[in-house]
Amino acid sequence: MLTLLSIFLLLSNVLSLDQSLNCDKKFEYEEGKRCCKKCLAGEFMAHRCSGQSETKCNPCSNGYYNEDYNNSYKQCKSCKGCYKEHMKVERNCTLTSDAACMCEDGFRCSDKNCETCVKVRTPVPTKPPVPTALCSSEKRDSKCSECTEEEEVPMPVQEVCEKTLEDV
Numbered sequence: 807m808l809t810l811l812s813i814f815l816l817l818s819n820v821l822s823l824d825q826s827l828n829c830d831k832k833f834e835y836e837e838g839k840r841c842c843k844k845c846l847a848g849e850f851m852a853h854r855c856s857g858q859s860e861t862k863c864n865p866c867s868n869g870y871y872n873e874d875y876n877n878s879y880k881q882c883k884s885c886k887g888c889y890k891e892h893m894k895v896e897r898n899c900t901l902t903s904d905a906a907c908m909c910e911d912g913f914r915c916s917d918k919n920c921e922t923c924v925k926v927r928t929p930v931p932t933k934p935p936v937p938t939a940l941c942s943s944e945k946r947d948s949k950c951s952e953c954t955e956e957e958e959v960p961m962p963v964q965e966v967c968e969k970t971l972e973d974v
């Protein structure tokens with residue numbers, strides 16, 4: 807048992823030696839048999855590491871951002887602007903996060919990314935519900951008879967009932 811374990815340990819040791827570098831993929835990348843630092847969020851990579859020099863990173867400039875470590879970023883991403891009609895800034899862009907837009911009162915975003923603002927339809931005032939008493943007393947023999955027991959009337963039936971009353 808012990809020999810088996812030691813053989814296993816030896817093997818895994820050899821294997822790991824044989825493997826290329828074990829760079830921490832989140833923070834590092836492999837370059838010329840060594841691990842080099844990725845640039846931080848809010849920065850972009852100006853130069854990959856080489857020889858003895860470490861990765862050269864520069865901060866994003868104003869109006870640009872990078873939200874994550876990413877050594878493939880040669881530049882920062884451009885922040886989105888909230889310039890469309892009836893649009894305003896919900897969250898300003900930072901070095902590490904994009905801006906978010908929202909719409910002025912009376913408007914709502916057309917989609918999740920708030921590409922445009924569309925007018926909110928003013929809600930039609932709802933008519934007061936037709937009292938069931940009226941229904942049952944005046945129109946007992948029509949379709950309205952279905953409405954006599956208020957608690958048990960499902961919504962669609964109630965609507966049918968209201969329509970019938972209006973049409974009369």
Ligand SMILES: *[C@@H]1O[C@H](CO)[C@@H](O)[C@H](O)[C@H]1NC(C)=O
Pocket residue numbers: 874875876877878879
């Ligand atoms: C890094 O950025 C590039 C370009 O935007 C993208 O294609 C890639 O998926 C990113 N990688 C990671 C690990 O986020």
Ligand SMILES: *[C@@H]1O[C@H](CO)[C@@H](O)[C@H](O)[C@H]1NC(C)=O
Pocket residue numbers: 895896897898
């Ligand atoms: C965004 O930044 C502008 C200019 O610095 C500022 O006037 C505005 O209040 C900020 N908006 C939000 C939502 O933080």
